[in-house]
Amino acid sequence: MRRFLSALLMIETLAAGAFYAIAAAILFADVISRELFASPIWGGQRIAVLLANGSALIGIALAVALNRHIRPSVLDGAIPARFDPITTRVGHLVGAAVMFAGAYYGALLVLDNRAMGFTTPPLSLEIWIAQLALPYGLASAGLRYLFFAIDPDLQPRHEERI
Amino acid sequence: MSASVILLLIVIALLALRQNIVIILAVTVAYLHLTWGDGDLLYMVEDAWIAIDKEALLSIPMFILVGAVMTRGSIAARLIDVAVAFTQDLRGGLGAAAILSCAVFSAISGSSPVTLLAVGAVLYPALLRENYPKRFALGALTSGGTLGIIIPPSIPLIIYGIATETSIVDLFLAGLLPGLLLTGVMVVYALWMNRSMPTPTPETRKSRRAALRRGGPALFMPILLLGGIYSGYFTPTESAAVALVYALLVEMFIHREVGLRDLYQIVQDTVALLGSIIPIIAIAMSVNVFLATEGVPNALGGWLQANIGNVILFILAMNLLLLLVGMFMDTISALLIFGPLLLPVAAGFGIDPVHLGIIMVLNLEIGLLTPPMGLNLLVASTAFKENFTLVTASVLPFIALMLFVLMLVSFVPWLSLFLV
Amino acid sequence: ETLKVATAAPNGTPWVAHLEKSAANLAEISGGAMTMEVFAANQLGAETDTIKQTARGRLDAGIFSITAVASVVPEVAMLVTPFFWDNFEQADCALDEHLSDTYDELFQARGLRLVQWQELGWQNLFTDEPISGPKDVDGLKMRVGTSLNHDLYWRAAGVSGVPLPFSETATGLQTGLIDGGELPTISYVAGGVGKLSPHLTRTRHIYQPSIMLMSTKVWDRLSEEQQAQFNEAMEPAQALRGAVRDAIDFFSAKHVEEGGTINELDEAQRAEWAALWTEEKTQELIDATGGESQRVYDAVVKAREACTAS
Numbered sequence: 073m074r075r076f077l078s079a080l081l082m083i084e085t086l087a088a089g090a091f092y093a094i095a096a097a098i099l100f101a102d103v104i105s106r107e108l109f110a111s112p113i114w115g116g117q118r119i120a121v122l123l124a125n126g127s128a129l130i131g132i133a134l135a136v137a138l139n140r141h142i143r144p145s146v147l148d149g150a151i152p153a154r155f156d157p158i159t160t161r162v163g164h165l166v167g168a169a170v171m172f173a174g175a176y177y178g179a180l181l182v183l184d185n186r187a188m189g190f191t192t193p194p195l196s197l198e199i200w201i202a203q204l205a206l207p208y209g210l211a212s213a214g215l216r217y218l219f220f221a222i223d224p225d226l227q228p229r230h231e232e233r234i
Numbered sequence: 235m236s237a238s239v240i241l242l243l244i245v246i247a248l249l250a251l252r253q254n255i256v257i258i259l260a261v262t263v264a265y266l267h268l269t270w271g272d273g274d275l276l277y278m279v280e281d282a283w284i285a286i287d288k289e290a291l292l293s294i295p296m297f298i299l300v301g302a303v304m305t306r307g308s309i310a311a312r313l314i315d316v317a318v319a320f321t322q323d324l325r326g327g328l329g330a331a332a333i334l335s336c337a338v339f340s341a342i343s344g345s346s347p348v349t350l351l352a353v354g355a356v357l358y359p360a361l362l363r364e365n366y367p368k369r370f371a372l373g374a375l376t377s378g379g380t381l382g383i384i385i386p387p388s389i390p391l392i393i394y395g396i397a398t399e400t401s402i403v404d405l406f407l408a409g410l411l412p413g414l415l416l417t418g419v420m421v422v423y424a425l426w427m428n429r430s431m432p433t434p435t436p437e438t439r440k441s442r443r444a445a446l447r448r449g450g451p452a453l454f455m456p457i458l459l460l461g462g463i464y465s466g467y468f469t470p471t472e473s474a475a476v477a478l479v480y481a482l483l484v485e486m487f488i489h490r491e492v493g494l495r496d497l498y499q500i501v502q503d504t505v506a507l508l509g510s511i512i513p514i515i516a517i518a519m520s521v522n523v524f525l526a527t528e529g530v531p532n533a534l535g536g537w538l539q540a541n542i543g544n545v546i547l548f549i550l551a552m553n554l555l556l557l558l559v560g561m562f563m564d565t566i567s568a569l570l571i572f573g574p575l576l577l578p579v580a581a582g583f584g585i586d587p588v589h590l591g592i593i594m595v596l597n598l599e600i601g602l603l604t605p606p607m608g609l610n611l612l613v614a615s616t617a618f619k620e621n622f623t624l625v626t627a628s629v630l631p632f633i634a635l636m637l638f639v640l641m642l643v644s645f646v647p648w649l650s651l652f653l654v
Numbered sequence: 655e656t657l658k659v660a661t662a663a664p665n666g667t668p669w670v671a672h673l674e675k676s677a678a679n680l681a682e683i684s685g686g687a688m689t690m691e692v693f694a695a696n697q698l699g700a701e702t703d704t705i706k707q708t709a710r711g712r713l714d715a716g717i718f719s720i721t722a723v724a725s726v727v728p729e730v731a732m733l734v735t736p737f738f739w740d741n742f743e744q745a746d747c748a749l750d751e752h753l754s755d756t757y758d759e760l761f762q763a764r765g766l767r768l769v770q771w772q773e774l775g776w777q778n779l780f781t782d783e784p785i786s787g788p789k790d791v792d793g794l795k796m797r798v799g800t801s802l803n804h805d806l807y808w809r810a811a812g813v814s815g816v817p818l819p820f821s822e823t824a825t826g827l828q829t830g831l832i833d834g835g836e837l838p839t840i841s842y843v844a845g846g847v848g849k850l851s852p853h854l855t856r857t858r859h860i861y862q863p864s865i866m867l868m869s870t871k872v873w874d875r876l877s878e879e880q881q882a883q884f885n886e887a888m889e890p891a892q893a894l895r896g897a898v899r900d901a902i903d904f905f906s907a908k909h910v911e912e913g914g915t916i917n918e919l920d921e922a923q924r925a926e927w928a929a930l931w932t933e934e935k936t937q938e939l940i941d942a943t944g945g946e947s948q949r950v951y952d953a954v955v956k957a958r959e960a961c962t963a964s
């Protein structure tokens with residue numbers, strides 16, 4: 073399980089990194105092409121937005137994998153420490169349930185937009201293709217929580233890194 | 235049991251189960267939709283997508299990547315060297331250098347925690363080594379970090395611009411004077427507080443010329459960014475991409491401090507950070523649509539206009555409200571929810587939308603320093619490994635200074651609008 | 655029953671007035687049983703989003719620009735090829751009398767129903783410096799609309815187009831990001847752009863109707879009586895068109911009063927601008943738009959022929 077999770081983490085990091093790199097390159101090339109060659113890239117910003125959204129949605133899963141989500145700790149002591157093994161597991165199951173529910177509704181949105189054929193102007197690209205990142209990111213996050221519930225040691229320690 | 239009591243219990247249960255903020259927000263908003271809205275969760279997901287599907291939001295990942303590159307490379311350290319070199323002849327100069335470094339770094343970075351971490355990593359140990367009181371060192375860096383969001387470029391000003399359809403270029407210009415004023419006030423305070431500190435010993439002194447030469451490519455960055463925006467070469471959104479390309483070129487080929495392995499780590503950290511922030515933005519924005527559909531902004535506006543008689547009272551009430559909001563909410567959600575809510579009311583009192591944006595961001599900047607949800611407090615206490623209460627106490631004098639500047643900026647619109 | 659109606663137009667504009675009048679009519683006719691709640695100024699979100707929500711039945715109806723409708727029914731782009739329409743009367747006649755069925759069929763396939771064709775007016779050219787003809791915009795950085803018909807046209811003119819949202823247009827002019835652009839006259843003057851880039855050339859290069867659409871889900875839910883009441887309550891499109899065209903005249907006069915210039919083109923001059931748009935470009939637009947664009951375009955051409963006074 074640990075090997076699967078770290079491989080998944082690497083693939084997702086590379087994919088998200090590639091999306092950001094392409095988005096930044098398009099934005100930069102748009103400026104250069106407009107200022108030097110009087111010829112802007114048609115729909116460049118739109119493509120960049122969709123790519124950045126893809127990265128951010130994969131990021132939801134990455135933040136779960138690395139335990140980087142912001143977490144209020146005001147009620148951490150509400151359940152006595154001797155129940156910790158159960159509390160942790162139940163907590164992860166709740167996390168998995170919410171993420172999978174999000175992925176389910178995300179998939180409904182994708183199917184709905186696919187049936188309707190909505191595009192994202194000025195591109196003639198159908199919006200559902202870009203929205204696939206939505207159910208993917210949430211399902212991947214839910215999957216992590218599910219693994220954590222089975223084996224809480226798989227979850228890394230929380231560290232603040234910005 | 236009424237619906238709001240049930241919601242409260244759900245939130246308490248989630249907190250007790252140690253859930254993260256994204257999950258708590260998602261469940262809360264889903265409950266709102268099911269109870270008071272049209273009852274279809276598909277709409278909530280749709281709103282969340284719409285919220286993040288915006289060109290102007292592109293600058294957020296770009297600026298965060300810029301911050302990460304500069305912190306992992308040496309741009310941040312070299313900028314700090316310049317600030318240190320130019321203040322070392324003053325008594326308490328290193329204290330002033332801490333504030334100035336934050337201000338200079340703010341002119342490249344759009345985010346407060348990034349500013350705090352980049353400058354703090356170098357200057358916090360340095361201040362302690364030179365025997366500055368721990369309380370001052372913590373306070374100066376934690377508060378100086380908040381300059382990141384008022385001195386342009388600024389992610390919160392971009393968010394306000396999107397939420398209220400106000401020109402981001404104008405907002406950036408308007409933030410300049412209040413940002414410099416706040417920097418000046420903090421520098422004077424730092425020098426006054428540390429007037430009995432000695433100037434540095436000869437072996438730690440830095441040559442100004444060497445610092446300037448080493449810091450040259452980094453110092454050019456604010457000029458490139460703001461110069462490019464104000465001479466019409468690119469938009470604020472595009473400036474973030476230009477900054478990223480520039481920072482990468484400088485760190486990889488001039489400073490040679492960032493390699494491919496570093497890039498992997500930078501990307502992973504940034505993606506995880508955005509993965510924790512973007513869903514918060516998305517859900518907070520979806521609440522906005524929900525509130526608008528239910529007619530809340532119009533009702534609140536009507537109430538305020540009927541019950542608050544004049545502009546002075548309104549500004550005071552608004553500042554109080556925002557300070558309170560800043561205690562419990564993060565900056566971005568607060569701007570997304572209260573920006574569009576306050577805009578029409580403020581306009582009714584003759585307050586310019588750009589001025590309102592600066593007032594809001596200054597208020598929420600203070601909110602970064604107030605418990606329980608003060609982001610800079612949390613980041614500082616984790617990064618410097620200090621007790622949360624100590625960090626909170628350390629920023630109190632700086633909060634007083636910021637309140638003073640807030641009042642000036644609120645009642646002297648000229649400060650914000652002079653350059654616009 | 656309260657119908658939620660969205661529009662990008664701000665309060666106090668002819669479009670909102672038109673909706674509010676219709677809402678009052680509906681309340682009166684139905685004896686208070688039915689009314690409309692108008693959400694002006696993009697309160698519920700951008701048009702490209704609210705139109706999808708209308709198609710889904712989450713919103714009941716709305717007034718949309720061609721750009722927004724094209725994200726749902728791409729074939730509407732066939733109405734806005736540059737230099738296609740000669741004048742208002744021709745367009746009104748073609749839309750109302752010949753094209754409603756053609757398009758309503760396409761709208762209905764996407765969950766939308768045509769309520770009426772309305773009006774945005776002509777896109778015109780504005781510049782910082784006075785210009786005499788197409789050669790003067792060659793190499794200029796200009797704010798252009800974000801659809802293919804605009805892009806194709808201005809590329810042909812050698813313009814370096816910057817697709818800016820309206821809210822950034824004024825500052826784009828101030829910083830020099832753009833030296834001009836295209837806008838409908840009302841937005842140009844009322845939005846303060848006319849003070850920054852004061853030379854308006856009435857190219858009338860693209861005519862834009864706006865379209866009021868209703869969700870078919872909502873429509874089908876209404877009883878026949880309610881449907882009849884709704885149809886009766888809607889103020890006629892021609893009233894709104896008149897109000898919009900009056901507003902164009904009003905704002906044009908205001909622009910000149912404030913020190914701006916308006917350059918009216920004679921037929922030879924307008925022909926010079928029109929020559930930038932060729933048959934090949936029309937075909938390129940049709941092919942790029944896809945779907946049933948060819949069939950629809952042919953219908954639009956036929957409608958124009960039928961409405962051209964001989």
Ligand code: NA
Nearest residue numbers: 340382385387
């Ligand atoms: Na900044």
Ligand code: NA
Nearest residue numbers: 560601607608
């Ligand atoms: Na706070």
